[in-house]
Amino acid sequence: MNKIEHIGIAVKNMDISCSLYEQLLGAACYKKELVASEGVNTAFFKTGQNKIELLSATVADSPIAKFLERKGEGIHHIAFDVEDIVVEMDRLKAAGFVLLNEQPKRGADNKLVCFVHPKGTNGVLVELCQEIKA
Numbered sequence: 125m126n127k128i129e130h131i132g133i134a135v136k137n138m139d140i141s142c143s144l145y146e147q148l149l150g151a152a153c154y155k156k157e158l159v160a161s162e163g164v165n166t167a168f169f170k171t172g173q174n175k176i177e178l179l180s181a182t183v184a185d186s187p188i189a190k191f192l193e194r195k196g197e198g199i200h201h202i203a204f205d206v207e208d209i210v211v212e213m214d215r216l217k218a219a220g221f222v223l224l225n226e227q228p229k230r231g232a233d234n235k236l237v238c239f240v241h242p243k244g245t246n247g248v249l250v251e252l253c254q255e256i257k258a
C-alpha cells in the first residue's frame with residue numbers, strides 16, 4: 125500500500141460542513157460528487173499532500189446514514205492508495221482480512237475502490253483506492 129489517499133468524514137449536513145471545512149482548512153472544496161451506488165454525496169478538500177472526503181447520506185440505508193445513527197459525525201474511514209487494487213485485494217484476502225466487495229467498484233474522484241471490514245482492522249473501516257488511468 126502507498127500513502128493515505130484520503131480520510132473520510134461522515135457529516136449530517138453537507139452545506140454546513142463544507143463551509144466549516146473551508147474555514148478550518150483555508151481551502152475551497154475542489155470537487156463535489158454524488159456516488160449513487162453508495163448512497164452518498166461527497167465533497168473533497170486538499171490540505172498540503174492530504175485529502176479529506178466529506179460524506180453525507182442520500183438514502184436511509186446508506187452506510188453513512190447507519191454510521192451517523194450509531195456513532196454520530198466523525199471519521200468514517202481511512203483510504204489507502206494502491207498501485208493494483210486486484211493484487212492488493214488478493215493479498216489481503218489471503219492474509220485473512222474480510223473484504224466488503226468481491227470486485228473493485230467505482231468510487232468518487234476517478235477511483236476504483238474496495239472496503240475492508242472494520243471488525244478485522246481494530247475497528248477502522250479501510251478503503252483501498254486505485255486511480256483510474258485514462
Ligand SMILES: CC[C@@H](C(=O)O)C(=O)SCCNC(=O)CCNC(=O)[C@H](O)C(C)(C)COP(=O)(O)OP(=O)(O)OC[C@H]1O[C@@H](n2cnc3c(N)ncnc32)[C@H](O)[C@@H]1OP(=O)(O)O
Binds near residue numbers: 162164230237
Ligand atoms: C464515495 C465512494 C467511496 C470513495 O470513493 O471514497 C466512499 O468512501 S463510500 C463510503 C461509504 N461506503 C461504505 O462505507 C461501504 C463499506 N461499508 C460497509 O459495507 C458497511 O458500512 C459496514 C462497514 C459493513 C457496516 O455495515 P453494517 O454491518 O450494516 O452496519 P452496522 O451499523 O450494523 O454496524 C455493524 C458493526 O460495524 C461497525 N461499523 C460500521 N461502520 C463502521 C465504520 N465506518 N467504522 C468502524 N466501525 C464501523 C458498527 O459500529 C458495528 O459494530 P458493533 O457495534 O461492534 O457490532
Ligand SMILES: [Co+2]
Binds near residue numbers: 130132177201
Ligand atoms: Co472514501
